[in-house]
Amino acid sequence: MDCSDSRTAVSARIDGEAPPPEIPDGVLDAHLRECAACREWARRAERLRELTTRLSEW
Known part of the structure; x- marks a missing residue:
């Protein structure tokens, strides 16, 4: 699998x-x-999602 395709799929997963x-x-x-x-890209993307969700709840 191409890493670019993987990251597209990870992004979709994180976004539901x-x-x-x-x-x-x-x-x-x-x-x-x-x-x-x-794996590192996915970890960082998940963390970014968490942070933006918290900020939007302010």
Whole structure:
């Protein structure tokens, strides 16, 4: 899997959207287990989502 595709799927997951049809959850999860760069990207994207949600609640 291409890291760019992985990050698109992670973004959709974080936003509560359906993943791209060509990237089922199992495929994405397998890529994240193998790719440290995408795991870090996902961690940072989740953190950004948390922070923006908190700010919007002010």
